[in-house]
Amino acid sequence: MHIERTTPDPAALDAVLSDLASWQQDGGPVQLHPGDLGWHMRFGPDAVAGALRIWTVGGTAVAIGFLDEKSLIRMCVTPSANQDEELAEALVRDLEDPDSGVLTGDRVVVEARSGAALRSLLHRRGWVDDDPWTPLVRDLRDPVEVTDLRVEIAGPELIADRVAVQRAAFDNSTFSADRWTVMSQSAAYRHARCLVGYDSQDNAVAAATVWSAGAGRPGLLEPMGVHRDHRGHGHGTAITLAAAAGLRDLGASSATVATPSSNEGAVATYASAGFRPLPAVTDFALTR
Ligand SMILES: CC(C)(COP(=O)(O)OP(=O)(O)OC[C@H]1O[C@@H](n2cnc3c(N)ncnc32)[C@H](O)[C@@H]1OP(=O)(O)O)[C@@H](O)C(=O)NCCC(=O)NCCS
Structure with a gap:
């Protein structure tokens, strides 16, 4: 060979x-x-x-x-x-x-x-x-529960919010509107969605991007984050549920994610959104 x-x-x-x-x-x-x-x-x-x-x-x-x-x-x-x-x-x-x-x-x-x-x-x-690392999986055969967080699919008009949440969620983020535009024009993004979550005062508080690998296959959440000024109110769980629902709409059979096991907040948030932790992998x- x-x-x-x-x-x-x-x-x-x-x-x-x-x-x-x-x-x-x-x-x-x-x-x-x-x-x-x-x-x-x-x-x-x-x-x-x-x-x-x-x-x-x-x-x-x-x-x-x-x-x-x-x-x-x-x-x-x-x-x-x-x-x-x-x-x-x-x-x-x-x-x-x-x-x-x-x-x-x-x-x-x-x-x-x-x-x-x-x-x-x-x-x-x-x-x-x-x-x-802790991998987590949520089966998508059944519909995903709906929460109070208003979640929008981010097209070009919501990109400022998508970018602002990313930068406020990840300390060293260099995300920008230009980078979103480049990403959204890629072949990979044909099977993806960016989601932005708004609280009851219309603050953009949470965001996630979901990627399908095609119908009947596991989809991926990458990344997911909550604005640092708006944590601890259930928005992480809510945007994760919305992300799982988004993947279900795209035809994914399951929603998957892997996060460093040391990121206890992330592991807890995914678990609280119905993701099952699998044994840690190194x-x-x-x-x-
Ligand atoms: C992880 C993160 C999304 C949590 O957001 P949040 O809005 O505070 O989460 P929620 O309020 O929905 O909490 C969800 C669960 O996680 C738990 N949790 C949240 N942060 C926690 C922390 N730092 N340590 C332990 N548990 C935590 C909550 O107690 C809650 O548990 P429960 O449902 O059993 O009561 C947020 O801290 C974040 O954006 N971090 C930086 C980005 C990141 O690490 N993203 C994930 C990897 S891509």
Whole structure:
């Protein structure tokens, strides 16, 4: 089997998104999702394409890696290659080799929630557990309960509110109207929605973006946040419920999210919106 590795051209992003979407399965791991690439699209398609590494066999993608940072890659392996030892060996070789152009730095981290053979080989090669993440899933077969929060789908006219909530929810956010526009014009956003929640005084208090991977597949919430001046009033739970309902409208079979286990507020908020926490998962770290 000849395994090739490429960095895709921006024109190939549609195909990458569709491969990644087809690998999302209910009951499978909460893993790299088209929505993760979609949320990164705010930096433009060149940045997303440049951060991708695709492993192919005979022109077909078998593993996709997304460099969240130069020393951190989020991997997704096609379900049909879950037990593929030869692929696992090729992947680990590339992940460990500083000259491969995949990971940069002395301490490197790999998120590998799918690919049993890859996970097992990383363990055997001495990669150690990094910080734990908590995946959470909510089934969407039944309708989602409605709350008092007024929630709007953010089109261009509500972008100032969408951006303001993002910046007030995440300390280091660099989100802007321009970045929203770039993101909303991307192929990924065709299957996404930004939601903004307004309290009874019409303050924009909460926001979320949801990403479908197609009908009958798990969808993703990324990101979700409440304005720091408006926390503790149930808005986190309410916007999360609205996000789950939005994903249901888009045809998703379940709503998924993963958050650092240390983010207790986020884990509590998702649980309070009917998400079931799955056992914590750790990334793999290697000092080389
Ligand atoms: C996490 C966050 C969304 C919570 O928003 P909020 O409006 O205060 O949440 P709610 O008032 O709806 O509270 C929901 C539940 O979480 C609990 N909770 C909220 N913040 C908490 C905290 N810091 N520690 C522990 N529990 C917390 C509440 O007690 C409540 O629990 P209950 O339903 O069992 O009573 C908000 O703090 C935030 O925006 N944080 C920064 C962004 C972020 O981390 N987003 C999530 C990851 S993408």
